[in-house]
Amino acid sequence: MKKIFLLTGVLLSITACSNKAEMTNIIQGKVDREEIAVVGKIAGRIEKILVQEGDYVKKGDTLAILNIPEVEAKRAQAQGAVKSAEAQYDMSVHGATKNQLQQLNAKKSALTEQYQFAKKSLQRLEVMVKDSLIPQQQYDEVFAKYQGAKAQLTAVDAEIADVKNGVRIEQQIMALGQQDRALGALQEVEIAENERYIIAPQDMQVDLITLKLGELALPGYTLFKGTLKETTFFRFTIAESQLKNYQIGNEISVNAPYLNKEIKGKIQNIKQIGVYANIATAYPDYDVQDPLYEMIVRPANIADANEILSKSMVTIKK
Incomplete structure (x- = not known):
């Protein structure tokens, strides 16, 4: 029994030494992706x-x-504002409706009758006032009524011309601006819906x-x-004393132990690091005083690295 125990101990010792020798010949790293x-x-x-x-x-x-749910309520508000703004703009462009124009024409007819009556009355009184048959005060009152009827008739003619030709261009521009504003609010709701x-x-x-x-x-x-799988890269922590073996642009073989797969890559960048948390090597074997550098290796063929899990271990030979 002692011989068996002794043999087992020797085998374990040889295995441990072999694993240690392998570890000293490789540098461990990590798989990273953006x-x-x-x-x-x-x-x-x-x-x-x-x-x-x-x-x-x-x-x-x-x-x-x-x-x-708030989007639907805002949509209803915006659609109502659009309908109102479109109606205001259409009215500013096309002017009054047929009924409104008929009302204005009827108003003009009534004012025309008043004007003609005031004019005839004034003509009759002109002769009488010259012959001193009526006082001047009475003539002046009729003359004032005549002037008022004439002014009202002129005003209704101008109002009819406005509704036939449309409102002022400034009002049309203002109505168009309100319409654009309402459409913008509706578009904002549609964006929120998306x-x-x-x-x-x-x-x-x-x-x-x-x-x-x-x-x-x-x-x-x-x-x-x-x-992002298409951004796979390998990150290694290299001591300054080992940098002579690695140069930017050099091709290098990276091994993924858990897949037993070797991937060709190219050294893209080497930069100094000063924070221990950024070290990629699980069991570093470098001098504490030796400055550390991060080496980035990109796969030569990105498809070869797509199946490798992020943060898994990879190795390269020293």
Whole structure:
């Protein structure tokens, strides 16, 4: 039994040494992708959620639908304002109606009779006042009535001309402006109606859904978080003493251990980092005094990296 235990201990020791040797010959890194947040523009309650976490959606796909009852009320108000403004503009362009014109013509006929009567009366009194048969005061009163009838007739002629030719151009412009304003309010409601639908802005994988059915989504609140598969890259933490082995633009082989897959890539960027939280290597083996750098590697063929999970481990040889 002691021989068996001794043999087992030797095998474990050899395995540990072998694993340690392998770890010292590689540099670990992480798979990263650009992230995207989808937010709502107007407040509303979640009525439907059409995707699940992990789904891959295309640009323009509907992710969720909001319930916004205030939109319908504003739509009714805007439609009423549009009808009123259109009627005002039409009336300013076309002038009075047929009935209104008939009323004005009847008014003119009555004023014409008054004017003719006042004119005849004045003509009769002119001779009499010259012969001193009537006092001057009586003549002046009839003359005033004549002038008043004449002024009223002139006014109604001008009113008839206005309704036949339409109102002043300034009033037409004002009515048109009111109509445009009402149409703008209706368009605003239609835009708000479209904002009920939460749309995917890009091709993305849904990683997180922040709200549930019935919960209130406020303007600017993140409703969905996702990653863009076509932006996959690999991030490694390199000590300054190791930089001589890596140059921007060099091709490099990246291994995804859990898939047992090797991917060709190119070193895109190397920059210094100073925050420990940004270190991608799980078990760094560098000197504490050795400055650290972040190395970004982009896959040569992005399709080769689409199936790799975000934040999973990848390695490169030293």
